[in-house]
Amino acid sequence: MASDSLEPHVLVRLLGRPAGAFTAGDLERAVDELGLRQVNLRYVGGDGRLKTVAFPINSRAHLREPLPHAREQIVRRAAELLHAETGLTMEAFGEVEYYLVQDLDDRFPVEEDRGYQESAPFSKGQRLREEVLGHLAAMGIATKYAHGEVGNVREDDRQLVQHEIELSPVPLDRAADALVLTKWVVREVADRHGVEVTFAPTGSTGGAGNGLHVHTRLVRDGANALVDDDGALTDTARRLIAGLLAASPALTAFGNTVPTSYLRFAEGSESPEAICWAETDRTGLVRVPLAWGGGVLPRMVAHANPDHAEPVPAPDIAPQTVELRLADGSADVHLLLAGMAVAARHGLTDPASLERAERWNADGRDDDAGDFERLPSSSAESADALEEARGMFEADGVFPSALIDAVLADLRDNADGALTKKAAKSDSARAELIAKYWHVG
Numbered sequence: 001m002a003s004d005s006l007e008p009h010v011l012v013r014l015l016g017r018p019a020g021a022f023t024a025g026d027l028e029r030a031v032d033e034l035g036l037r038q039v040n041l042r043y044v045g046g047d048g049r050l051k052t053v054a055f056p057i058n059s060r061a062h063l064r065e066p067l068p069h070a071r072e073q074i075v076r077r078a079a080e081l082l083h084a085e086t087g088l089t090m091e092a093f094g095e096v097e098y099y100l101v102q103d104l105d106d107r108f109p110v111e112e113d114r115g116y117q118e119s120a121p122f123s124k125g126q127r128l129r130e131e132v133l134g135h136l137a138a139m140g141i142a143t144k145y146a147h148g149e150v151g152n153v154r155e156d157d158r159q160l161v162q163h164e165i166e167l168s169p170v171p172l173d174r175a176a177d178a179l180v181l182t183k184w185v186v187r188e189v190a191d192r193h194g195v196e197v198t199f200a201p202t203g204s205t206g207g208a209g210n211g212l213h214v215h216t217r218l219v220r221d222g223a224n225a226l227v228d229d230d231g232a233l234t235d236t237a238r239r240l241i242a243g244l245l246a247a248s249p250a251l252t253a254f255g256n257t258v259p260t261s262y263l264r265f266a267e268g269s270e271s272p273e274a275i276c277w278a279e280t281d282r283t284g285l286v287r288v289p290l291a292w293g294g295g296v297l298p299r300m301v302a303h304a305n306p307d308h309a310e311p312v313p314a315p316d317i318a319p320q321t322v323e324l325r326l327a328d329g330s331a332d333v334h335l336l337l338a339g340m341a342v343a344a345r346h347g348l349t350d351p352a353s354l355e356r357a358e359r360w361n362a363d364g365r366d367d368d369a370g371d372f373e374r375l376p377s378s379s380a381e382s383a384d385a386l387e388e389a390r391g392m393f394e395a396d397g398v399f400p401s402a403l404i405d406a407v408l409a410d411l412r413d414n415a416d417g418a419l420t421k422k423a424a425k426s427d428s429a430r431a432e433l434i435a436k437y438w439h440v441g
Contacts (some may be wrong), residue, residue: 002101002241005384006107008137008138008140009138009139010138011026011401012140012147013029014029014030014033014034016323016383017340019141019263020171020174020348027039027043027188029085033143036220037357038054039054039305039373040052041053041054042055042062042334043070044071044180044332045071045407046406047332047441048180048257048330048331048332048333048334048335048440049180049441050180050181050183050184050403051351055249060197060356069118070333071176071332071334071335071338072120072173072176072177073337074179074298074315074334074335074399074400075172075173075176075334075335075338075398075416076172076173076343076396076400077253077338077340077396078172078337078338078339078341079173079206079338079341081170081341081345081346081398082165082329082342082345082348085309085345085348085349086218086345086348086349087220087221088216088218088219088220088225088236088295088348089171089218089348090171090172090216090217090219090340091169091170091171091172091216091217091218091219092169092170092172092176092214092215092217092264092337092340093144093168093169093170093175093214094166094167094175094178094179094212094213094214094333095152095164095165095166095167095211095212095213095214096164096165096166096167096179096182096183096186096208096212096213097160097162097163097164097185097199097200097211097329098151098162098164098186098197098198098199098213098329099123099151099160099163099197099198099203099204099210100128100160100161100163100195100196100199101158101159101195101196101197101198102124102125102158102159102161102195102196103157103158103159104154104155104157104159105159107121108121108122109195109227110122110123110124110152110154110159111152111154112153112206112207113150113151113152113207113208114150114152114283115148115150115151115152115161115162115300116147116148116149116247116394117148117175118146118148118152119148121428122158123148123161125161125163125195126148126181128148128189128190128193128195129146129165131189132146132165132182132185132189133146133165135185135188136165136185136341137190139181139185141167141178141181141182142167142168142170143165143166143167144165144166144167144168144287145166145229146164146165146166147163148161148162148163148164148166149162149163149208150162150201150208151207151208151209152207152395153204153206153207153431154196154433155204155318156321158347159196160203160204160207162207162208162210162215162327162434164187164401165182167179167182169217169317169319169321170432171222172337172338172341174365175203175337176334176337176338179212179333180333180334181378183199183329183441191370193380198210198329198437198438198439199212199328199329200260200329200434200437200438200440201256201260201261201263201264201328201329201330201437201440202260202263202264202267202327202434203434203438204259204434205427205430205431205434206416209260209263209264209267209271209328210328210329211264211271211324211325211327211328211329212255212327212328212329212331212333212441213324213325214225214323214324214326214336214337214340215289215321215322215323215324216321216322216324216340216344217317217319217320217321217322218236218237219238219317222317223239223317223318223321223374224315224317224319225322226240226318226321226322227419230318231318233288233428235354235385236270236348236360236436237288237322237351238345238353238354238357239347239348239354239357240322240344240347240348240353241277241286241322241347241349241357242271242323242345242353242354242357243287243344243345243346243347243350243353244286244340244343244344245276245277245286245345245356245357245360246346246347246350246356247276247339247340247342247343247346247348247389247392247405248285248324248326248343248375248384249275249373249375249376249381249385249389250339250386250388250389250390250392251326251336251339252322252326252338252371252375252376252382252385253382253383253385253386253407253408253411254327254332254335254336254338254339254407255326255327255328255331256326256328256330256331257330257331257332257379257380257411257440257441258379258399258414258415258418258437258440259378259379259419259420259423259433259437260328260330260433260434260437261328261330261358261379262376262377262378262379262416262420263420263423263430263433265375265377266351266377266420267386267424270278271325271365272284272285272325272374272375273282273374273375274362274372274374274375275360275372275373275374276360276361276362276372276374277322277357277361277362278361278362278363279362279363280361281362281363285323285324285325285326285375286322286323286324286325286361287319287323287325288320288322289321289323299308300364304376305394305427311332315317323415324340326375328357329441330437330440330441331441332407332441333441335399335407335427338399339393339399342392342393342395342398343392344425346392349413350372358400370438378417378420379411379414379415379416380411380412380414380415380416380417381414383408383411383412386404386407386408386411387408388406395418419433420433
C-alpha cells in the first residue's frame with residue numbers, strides 16, 4: 001500500500017498498510033518509531049461498553065491466543081461461517097443516534113420535533129458533531145454523513161437535541177468495532193465540552209427515541225448480491241430479509257437490552273413493532289432504502305451538475321442495502337451483528353425463506369387487521385425468544401452457551417413487565433425508569 005499524505009490515520013501513514021492488516025510486529029514498530037511509553041488496550045465489556053487497560057511499555061509482549069468469549073471473536077466467527085457456507089461476505093454499517101443535553105438556550109430556541117437536518121444556530125451541537133467526525137476520520141472510521149435528527153425536546157430546565165452519524169459499509173467485524181468506537185468518541189468529545197450525551201432508547205417523557213438502525217449488504221466477487229443489473233431485488237436479498245425477520249424476536253436480546261427499549265417500541269411514532277418488511281413503508285422492521293437502480297444515481301448527479309459532461313463513475317459495489325430497524329442505543333453491537341450473520345446464514349439456506357419473505361411483505365397491505373406478528377414487549381419476552389432460538393446461535397460454536405446463559409440472566413433480571421406498564425400510566429414512574437437507564441451501551 002503506497003503512502004498517502006492525505007490519509008488521516010497516523011498509523012496507516014506510518015506503516016503503509018490498512019488498519020485491518022496490522023500485526024503484532026507492526027505494533028512493535030509503531031512503539032519504536034513513535035517513542036510510545038504506554039499502550040491502551042480497549043475492548044468491549046460484558047455491558048457492551050468500551051473498556052480500557054493501560055500497559056506501560058517495559059518489554060516486547062508476546063502475541064496471545066484470543067479468548068473464545070471475546071465479542072470480537074464471536075462476530076468474526078459468525079461472518080466466517082456465513083462466507084464458508086454461502087460464498088457471501090456480509091458488510092454492514094450503523095446509524096448512530098444520540099441526544100446532547102444542555103441548559104435551555106433561548107437564543108434561536110430549538111423547536112420540538114423539528115431538528116431533522118437543521119443547521120446552527122437553530123440546531124445545537126453542530127460544531128461538537130463535526131469535531132467527532134474529525135476524530136473518527138483520524139481513527140480510520142469512514143462516515144457517510146452526519147446531521148441533526150428530528151428529536152428536539154424542551155423541558156423546564158434543559159433541552160435535548162438529537163443528532164445522527166451514519167457510517168460507511170465495511171466487513172462485519174470492522175462494522176461492530178466502528179459502532180463501539182463512534183459512541184466512545186461522541187462521549188469523550190461531549191465530556192470535554194461539558195455537555196451531557198445519552199444514547200438511551202428513550203431519553204425523555206416526549207420526543208423520538210434513539211435507534212441504532214443497521215444496514216447490511218451481501219457481496220460476492222466484488223458485486224452486491226442484493227440487486228441484479230437493473231437494480232431489482234434478487235432472491236438472495238429476499239432470503240436475507242426472511243432470515244432477519246425470522247430471528248428478530250431473539251435478536252432483541254442483543255439489540256434491545258433494557259426496559260426503556262420496549263417503551264420505544266410501544267410509543268415511538270416510527271419505531272417498529274410488526275415483524276414485516278417493505279420497499280415503500282419507512283416504518284417496517286426491515287426497510288429497503290432508496291433503490292439505486294434504473295439510472296437513479298447518474299440522473300441525480302446530472303441534475304446537480306448540469307454543466308458536467310463526464311460520465312458518472314459507478315461505485316465499486318452497488319450501494320443497495322437492507323436496513324434492520326430493530327436495535328437502539330442499548331445494543332451490544334458485536335453480539336447483535338454476530339446474531340444478524342447467523343440469521344442471514346439461516347435465511348439463505350432455508351428452503352422456506354422465499355415464501356416467508358412474500359408473507360411478511362407489507363407493501364400494499366394494511367396491518368390494522370393484525371396480519372403480522374409483534375416484537376417482544378418486555379425484556380422477559382425477549383429472553384423467552386432467545387431461549388427458544390438459542391440452538392441456532394450456538395450452532396457451530398458461534399455463541400458459547402455460557403454467554404447465552406448470561407444474556408438470558410441479564411434480561412430476566414430487568415423484571416420489567418410491570419415496570420413498563422406502570423411507566424406508561426405514570427409520568428413520575430416513567431421519568432424514574434428513563435433516569436435509571438440513561439447511560440447504556
